[in-house]
Amino acid sequence: MSSLSRELVFLILQFLDEEKFKETVHKLEQESGFFFNMRYFEDMVTNGEWEEVEKYLSGFTKVDDNRYSMKIFFEIRKQKYLEALDKRDRAKAVEILVKDLKVFAAFNEDLFKEITQLLTLENFRDNEQLSKYGDTKSARGIMLAELKKLIEANPLFRDKLQFPPLKNSRLRTLINQSLNWQHQLCKNPRPNPDIKTLFVDHTCATPNGARAPSPVTNPLMGAVPKAGGFPPLSAHGPFQPTQAALPTSLAGWMANPSSVPHPSASAGPIGLAAANNAAMSKRPRTPTNNPAMDYQTADSEHVLKRARPFGMSDELNNLPVNVLPVQYTGQSHGQSSYTSSDLPKIVVMTLNQGSTVKSMDFHPVQQILLLVGTNMGEVMVWDLGSRERIASKNFKVWDIGSWSVALQASLTNDYTASVNRVVWSPDGNLFGVAYSKHIVHIYSYHGGDDLRNHLEIEAHAGSVNDLAFSYPNKQLCVVTCGEDRVIKVWDVATGTRQYTFEGHEAPVYSVCPHHKENIQFIFSTATDGKIKAWLYDNMGSRVDYDAPGHSSTTMSYSADGTRLFSCGTNKEGESFLVEWNESEGAVKRSYHGLGKRTVGIVQFDTTRNRFLAAGDDFLVKFWDMDNNQLLATTEAEGTLPASPCIRFNKEGILLAVSTNDNGVRILANADGIRLLRTVENRTFDASRVASAAVKAPPSLGTFGSTDITVGTSIGDRAPPVAAMVGMNNDSRSLDIKPRIADESVDKSRIWKLTEINEQSQCRSLRLPDNLTAMRVSRLIYTNSGLAILALASNAVHKLWKWQRNDRNSTGKATASVSPQLWQPPSGILMTNDVSDTNPEDAVSCFALSKNDSYVMSASGGKISLFNMMTFKTMTTFMPPPPAATFLAFHPQDNNIIAIGMEDSSIQIYNVRVDEVKTKLKGHQKRITGLAFSHTLNVLVSSGADSQLCVWNTDGWEKQASKSLQMPGGRAAAPLADTRVQFHLDQMHLLVVHETQIALYDAPKLECLKQWAPREISGPITHATYSCDSQSIYVSFEDGSVGVLTAATLRLRCRINQNAYLPPNPSLRVHPLVIAAHPSEPNQFALGLTDGGVHILEPLESEGKWGTSPPTENGAGPSTVSGAAGSDQPQR
DSSP, rough: HHHHHHHHHHHHHHHHHHOOOOHHHHHHHHHHOSSSOOOHHHHHHHHHHHHHHHHHTTOOOOTSSOOOHHHHHHHHHHHHHHHHHHOOOOOHHHHHHIIIGGGGGOOOHHHOOOOOOOGGGGSGGGGGGGGTTHHHHHHHHHHHHHHHHHHHHHGTTOOOOOOOOOOOOOHHHHHHHHHHHHHTTTTSSSSSSSOSSSSHHHHHOOOOOOOOOOTTTTGGGGGGOOOTTTOOOOHHHHTTTOOOOOOOHHHHHHHHHHOOSSOOOOOOOSSSSOOOOOHHSOOOOOOOSSSGTSOEEEOOOOOOOOOOOOOOOOOOOSSSSSOOOOOOOOOOOOOOOOOOOGSSSSEEEEEEESSHHHHHHHSSSSSSSSEETTTTOOOEEEEEHHHTEEEOOOOOTTTTSSSSSHHHHHHHHHOOOOEEEEHHHHHHHHEEEEESEEEEEEEESSTTTTTEEEEEEEEESOOOEEEEOOOOEEEEEEEEEEEEEEEEEETTTTTEEEEEEOOOOOOEEEEEEEEEETTTEEEETTTSSSSEEEETSSSSSSEEOOOOOEEEEEEETTTTSSOEEEEOOOOTTTTEEEEEETTTTEEEEEEEESSSSSSOEEEEEEETEEEEEEETEEEEEEEEETOOSEEEETTTSOOSSOOEEEEEEETEEEEEOOOSSSEEEEEEEEHHHHHHHHHHHHSOOOTTOOOOOOOOOOOOOOOSSSOOOOOOOOOOOOOOOOOOOGGGGGOOOOOOOOOOOOHHHHHHTTTOEEOOGGGGGGGEEOOOSOOOOOOOEEEEETTTTSEEEEEEEBBBBBEEEEOBBBBBSSOOOOSSSSEEEEOOOOOOOOBOOOOHHHSSGGGGGEEETTTTEEEEEESSEEEEETTTTTTTTTEEEOOOOSSSSEEEEOOOOOOOOEEETTSSSEEEETTTEEEEEEEEEOOOOOEEEEEETTTTTTTEEEETTTTEEEETTTOOEEEEEEEOOOOTTOOOOOOOOEEEEETTSSSSEEETTTTEEEEEETTTTEEEEEEEOOOOGGOOEEEEOOOTTTTTEEETTTTOOEETTTTTEEEEEEEEEGGGGGGOOOOOOEEEEEEEEESSSSEEEEETTSSSSSEEEEOTTOSSSOOOOOGGGTTSOHHHOTTTTTTEEEE
């Protein structure tokens, strides 16, 4: 079904709803599968209409589609079963058990047995897990809250939980426009046509010589006798004079009266050029992660074949899913409510800033980096993983002689200035600082403590109150405003002033650049409560409105750029947090709960298109965007100022809050704790302040996922327990001192490489295997860390799962407990299609979906898609030749896969519609590696030709290519594999070749470091980053494994073959592949030539693989020629 046909279904749904055809509306929702009506679903669940609930769900998913779907159906049927038991209706309960619940026995037999045993109890509440089960109403309510989270997280419901924001009676409007057009074509148009049918085209039958009336003044359908008739044609006529090409967000503000408490006259457009109709017809686009691409035209409609997914589904990067409000006329289809447990409210650390915090901003890519500015002019970058201040700058004018006399005079008396605003550029390579005295500083950030002066601008006379980055004309600029009542736009590269906007009658308090419908504009607010909007054309303000209560206001868009909010405080201390209706230029919603007499100006922030937060009344207050009532508050362990400064990180899992004692408190939710735990596992030296041990709550259940708890048990709906955060010495407030480099020369001299030669020096485990042993071609941990998947050279997959028990409370992969070689009850194996050639000679490849539900795999034949729970082959496609040699899922859309081919091409393939979108050609030999960066919006490919290529994922054009530099004296085999993997920061690239390990800066492919192994080790067979990207695990042909410190490419630990294999001189075995655990940075697995899979971990007493050599011991980079035969890094 084409996209236009799909939109027609939505128009029909709106029409049916307006006409009160309620049953038909829901039937069409179900049959089309385009829109899942959450309110209708809630009503059915609340009323216990179980058959209708499952029937409605069947239009969108089936039980075995994925883990989320399985959990949804299980919860519904479990509730139905418990209600039958509660009514003492044993016969009904048995029927439900046999008919509805038995299907889940194949996936968890123990759980099914436990459910069956409830029949033997007089009261099922005697079961410990169900002891808190209340009455039917409360139980349904608890279940419903969980079902909504599962539905929002289920990739099959992606884009189906929001109804398009249509104007009322949109279908009627289109019909009216069509009739108007038909009347324009009449040979003898009558002034008042009598239209009696829509079944045939309209014509005016009787000639009367009258000219066709203007469609603006004569609505043709005005006399049609229909309740709530067609809208007047003046509003929708297709031949109206066109206004200037302004986005609706501005045009609406100018054309409609204000609904704010103190309206003022609109200034109206000044000297606008003629419009471009096409520009007005484009829909607003959700901003991409690449700001440089945000403003390009994207109006082409791709007509796609409609095919119900065969099990392959869209999967989301960040769960729970953000569901925007549904504008569905006639019903209240608002966003489903969220719980306060999703909010970052757990205090995990306190940073000692030393002076009053004025502004903060999280890095857009490295989300544990926090930029802080203070009232003393200090600017600092904090690494939350190490809890260290890694870079800082104090206020200082770089070239005071070149600036104005006024600035020089102000600094003569008082050479200090407060920071008013700090903000990162969209790519995180720059940040801007606005000071209270004239100056804006732009710094370039190159990682670590590398902070460089980039640009100094004397931007305004007096205080610079705000700044923000924008991309007018695809050129990075910084927008500033100040005490001099002016807004200015500066070229970030040169410091040249591009635009000056004048018109405010009071100091400009804040700026908010944005774009919609390919039109870029700036909102500005002043201290007198005036709101203005400007286009980048020096032609004056397009909007002149009053902020609620004439307050000093900050404006901000939701993350997806579709909703506009503002928050401010007026001189009387009254604060206002509101959402704006951009199409009307009016307040859409006012949020309740701000203090009546606020001290200072309330600061606010938005996150995940779901929540608002404001610092007020010595608290942090939270709202659901679709509910004007206060959702939650937190004291953040006290000592907050009256109006604390707050800032979310990009994912909304961390929240920084300023404190009264010159500190910054970091709050986190469960996901934030997991993030911090991952990055904290890096190596610290002895002088560093001991870090807090942040522990993530264990995941629950059998059908689990890494992103959302979808575990199943018979009593897993107890209220969530707040995650506990254990700090050293039980101290919540960790004051951070600057790191002191006190390592002595003596200490550096005694460092030596850690050698592990015996099995007693580490923990190792060979995984049990009763299947045919064939060399391991591919190896990967599941994303949850609960299992390992291997692909052998005979095209058979093997899956090992760890069970949760007393010895392994998390159920995660470990060398301490042996797993089970898992097979479904059917006993089938996941076996790839093979070509006529010998499977041993074929190139194997596979890729795992983000929720571990599917694996895409090939062994020289067709590509197969397997269901990981049932091992069933969902589909096969792309028969050779050429054969697939590497597979990678697109990070934003798991229906798009990049397929590296034997003939050196790369095919971008849409699984859902079985269609090759494009072919990429740039290599000379087969593709051996593919890696996506969702931050850079690029795909990097590597081939057996030892070449790297960078492709832009928006248009799939080649951006760069480079051949590997071979270390001195080394020569590569003719078809040696080159593998690529992105660092956790998505900016740096690990390149693995049999001759070297190299680090590149993407997308320019600049080689930063290179490391060549000793000749005695033999060629490198494989390598991978640890999960935190702090280490690199490298396997060699002599059977050994090296552990490198990723930042320096220094070998810190060598694990010899005897440490994990019993000595056997007659059998030569070595690792072919190496895989890193997704959440345990010191665990990795090896796939061997003899078919064995081994897991290695350091001893618990050690906790890590060796220690990094100090720089005093010669750890610095050496030249290429001097390191060819050593373990030295190369530049």
